[in-house]
Amino acid sequence: MSTAHADDLELARRVLAGDHTAFGQLFEDYFPRLFRFILRRADRNVEVAQDVVQSALLKGLRNLASYRGEASLFTWLCQIARHEFADQRTRQQTADRILVALENDPSVRAALESLQWAELAEPQQALEREQRDDLVHAALDYLPSRYAHLLEMKYVEELPVEHIAQRLGTTATAVQSLLSRARAAFREAHAALTEGLDGLAARGRGR
Amino acid sequence: MDERQIARALAAAGTRPEAPAQVAAQVHAALERAWVADLAQRRHRQRMRWAIAAMLLLAAGGTLWLQMNRQAPRADAGIYVASRGAVDISGDGGDAHAGRVVAVGGSALPAGTLIRTGHDGFALLAVGSVSLRIGPDSEARLERADRLRLARGRIYLDSGTRGAAQDLRLLTSLGTLQHVGTQFQATVEAQRLSILVREGRVRLTTAATKQLIEEREAAEVDAGGNAHVYAAPAYGVAWDWISELHPDMPIEGLPLTEFLAWFARETGQRIEYDSPATRAAAQATRLSGSIAGLSPQQALSAVLASTQFLAESAPDGVLRLKARPATHAKLHADAVDELAGRSVNQRAARNPGFVGDRSGARGGAAGRFPPSGAARIPGARPATDLVLAAGARRTDRSHRTPRRLAGTAVALPAGTTGS
Numbered sequence: 001m002s003t004a005h006a007d008d009l010e011l012a013r014r015v016l017a018g019d020h021t022a023f024g025q026l027f028e029d030y031f032p033r034l035f036r037f038i039l040r041r042a043d044r045n046v047e048v049a050q051d052v053v054q055s056a057l058l059k060g061l062r063n064l065a066s067y068r069g070e071a072s073l074f075t076w077l078c079q080i081a082r083h084e085f086a087d088q089r090t091r092q093q094t095a096d097r098i099l100v101a102l103e104n105d106p107s108v109r110a111a112l113e114s115l116q117w118a119e120l121a122e123p124q125q126a127l128e129r130e131q132r133d134d135l136v137h138a139a140l141d142y143l144p145s146r147y148a149h150l151l152e153m154k155y156v157e158e159l160p161v162e163h164i165a166q167r168l169g170t171t172a173t174a175v176q177s178l179l180s181r182a183r184a185a186f187r188e189a190h191a192a193l194t195e196g197l198d199g200l201a202a203r204g205r206g207r
Numbered sequence: 208m209d210e211r212q213i214a215r216a217l218a219a220a221g222t223r224p225e226a227p228a229q230v231a232a233q234v235h236a237a238l239e240r241a242w243v244a245d246l247a248q249r250r251h252r253q254r255m256r257w258a259i260a261a262m263l264l265l266a267a268g269g270t271l272w273l274q275m276n277r278q279a280p281r282a283d284a285g286i287y288v289a290s291r292g293a294v295d296i297s298g299d300g301g302d303a304h305a306g307r308v309v310a311v312g313g314s315a316l317p318a319g320t321l322i323r324t325g326h327d328g329f330a331l332l333a334v335g336s337v338s339l340r341i342g343p344d345s346e347a348r349l350e351r352a353d354r355l356r357l358a359r360g361r362i363y364l365d366s367g368t369r370g371a372a373q374d375l376r377l378l379t380s381l382g383t384l385q386h387v388g389t390q391f392q393a394t395v396e397a398q399r400l401s402i403l404v405r406e407g408r409v410r411l412t413t414a415a416t417k418q419l420i421e422e423r424e425a426a427e428v429d430a431g432g433n434a435h436v437y438a439a440p441a442y443g444v445a446w447d448w449i450s451e452l453h454p455d456m457p458i459e460g461l462p463l464t465e466f467l468a469w470f471a472r473e474t475g476q477r478i479e480y481d482s483p484a485t486r487a488a489a490q491a492t493r494l495s496g497s498i499a500g501l502s503p504q505q506a507l508s509a510v511l512a513s514t515q516f517l518a519e520s521a522p523d524g525v526l527r528l529k530a531r532p533a534t535h536a537k538l539h540a541d542a543v544d545e546l547a548g549r550s551v552n553q554r555a556a557r558n559p560g561f562v563g564d565r566s567g568a569r570g571g572a573a574g575r576f577p578p579s580g581a582a583r584i585p586g587a588r589p590a591t592d593l594v595l596a597a598g599a600r601r602t603d604r605s606h607r608t609p610r611r612l613a614g615t616a617v618a619l620p621a622g623t624t625g626s
Binding site (some may be wrong): 015025031039046053054057058061129140149154155159183186187190205 | 214221
């Protein structure tokens, strides 16, 4: 067992034991991150993200006893969510095929074509910005929660260190030290994601 | 990516999007419901598992308890053979085996059987291959097939053979005795344990000592468990009581030598023959009849009365056997016949093959027996004739009133068959 995930294991143990506080903590820690994780993949479809994350968390809870702490709990839950999302997409594709078949029906097609559709294409610039922001958010989500919150307080909310220290009930020095570690972690996560994206793009171009 | 770039990226990206509060609440509620239901189900399953485990444990425990407390039929610890005088045999007072044990010859005795004898009581038991005799005023409990507890009185044990240590232990308040292929007797009186060893060895274990008592030795054990060992004869008055009741000794067809060996074992005496010829003649002499009910001494008298042999007591418990002088034998035979009320002529008339020479008919003195296989002598007296002959041993000759004994004995030359 990796001691790096001892906290995650302890949380899992408490949830399995029926600890309501632990359950609350697990939900607060992982639901938002998983939601964003799926939301990005589901073209920001909140309904899909909700369905997938709910299913994934349910599966995670029911299989929590099998969590061994080999990876972080977030990674473990992401894996489940990814599978859930894939299943959901398979189901959706089946539904899409039905929809396509329906759309191919001449009478239905005629009715649809008569409608005035809005411009759906997003400007390239906006798309790139969105991808960049997603990358930052994804990197934050992969960080320990306290690092991500700290970075958001400092750089998004632009709170002074003293204020953050007050909110966290610690000293400014301690916040500075924590911020330093959080930045390093963010840098690493962001780099990993950027490299991953570049690799994917290169593979896409090579096809 | 330096701090400034990080700050810019984070600021540009803004706050991470949150799930709408309603969505979060719905998911939370759904998850909590499922989680609580799962928990309840899991706990129920767990409780069921515990309940089943507890039931199984209870059932196993119950079965074990029942098995441990079942009145299992006890293994027989020994066999009642015979008794004489006042003897009370009862079961273990603590369970279903309590009460009187029906004791007829051959009855099995359950573990825990208590045997009490009165002033004139003797009991004879068989425990495995060991023969046990319980003397008067005794109380012994056959606790198991390998354990007899003597509370008071005396007991005689004959394992039949010399050899390795046997399982049967004799327990007394002063010590434990384990025989090593032996004949011995033990007496418990008040705070004293006496042991007399006729043959083999006895292992004595007390609180104070642990030692072997050899044959022809005696030991006195005091209340402290200290043993005083000294030489003691294997025969004599101290052993007389065991002659009162002994296992049946069938003599039908038995060589005289074997009967004499039995006699020696029963009395502790040693048999000597005055010559090799006497021994050979005794070996060739086959017995017919029964000595049931006779003491060894009575049996010896009865048996020898029908043979050409005499037994003489010698020092050191030796019994010397010698051939009866021919004249003496003839006179003796005539006397017997006279007691039977027959004349030589009568016997000859009844049986043409009868030659009238009793000594010849009986084979005569040692060395004059017909060879084996040619010893079938017509007119050899049947056992019934010898009832009186045997009885004559207990007859007051002066009054010539023969008294029939419980046993009869006859000696026939080799090759003949008994009636």
